[in-house]
Amino acid sequence: MFNTMTLTKAAGAFIGALLFLMLANWAASGLFTVGHGGGHGEDEITQAYSVPVPESTDSSGAEEEVIDFAALMASADAAAGEREWAKCRACHALDGSDGVGPHLNGVVDREVASVAGFGYSGAMTEHAAEDPIWDYETLQLFIENPRGEVSGTAMSFAGIRDPEARANLIAFLETNP
Template identity: 75%
Template structure:
């Protein structure tokens, strides 16, 4: 059944396979060397010069640059409702402007409307609590909310990530005002 000759053959095959892999690794390393070439063994004796560098501006102490203050009233004065209609395309999958509620409440008349005030819509507790902090959806409150909905109202059901561009937010608010 299982004698010493079979065991010797199995051990020889295993050791031969290991020897073959070690020789293949040695040959591949000699052919495809990566790193600095030098006669010193390549252990950091030679400095590698980079092909290009990327300048990184100095940042604040926290490691991130502070965003410049935005005068939102000036942005609203120059807002383009037609450009806001393109931004509205991101909203209309959940909201409507015809008075009917969808996944989210309708947004006709939202500018100047009280927060969490659409009758019959089931607002989250977080949004109802937010109404105490910001009772009216004025342009400034809307732009702050749509920049980062979950950051402004933690626990909101609104899954939208937000509009980071301030001009896009102003354009959207101008569009909502013109269609209210």
């Protein structure tokens, strides 16, 4: 079955394929180069086109956008806030029972760290001296970035960045006294 002629043909095909790939590589590297192809001198590279970029007048960074949260609360949708509540219900309840976090019945305009029998973190009880009431402004700042607002809180939630979603959630919580 395998004789000398068959073995010679197989070796020739294999060597021919390698030779073809080497020649194709050589031709491709001659046609397509990466970089400017010259030496490593200080010559400036001439570009085919350039894109004008306007100079920024702001040298200190972007200013924070001021949000009129009262206007957002006026147009808040409690039904949309119920969808946002899905992010909270893993740790909080609305039936008066405490879970990992305190229950949130009547949280709007409630005193901070005031649920009897719940073991608040030291950071949250200290925060109660700074912001004693969960009003709209305090709630929306805390919901946006819990660990940024109350450093050292036990709440591991990352927060809700969208101000409209926060307003909707607070409107939903307000409907659950």
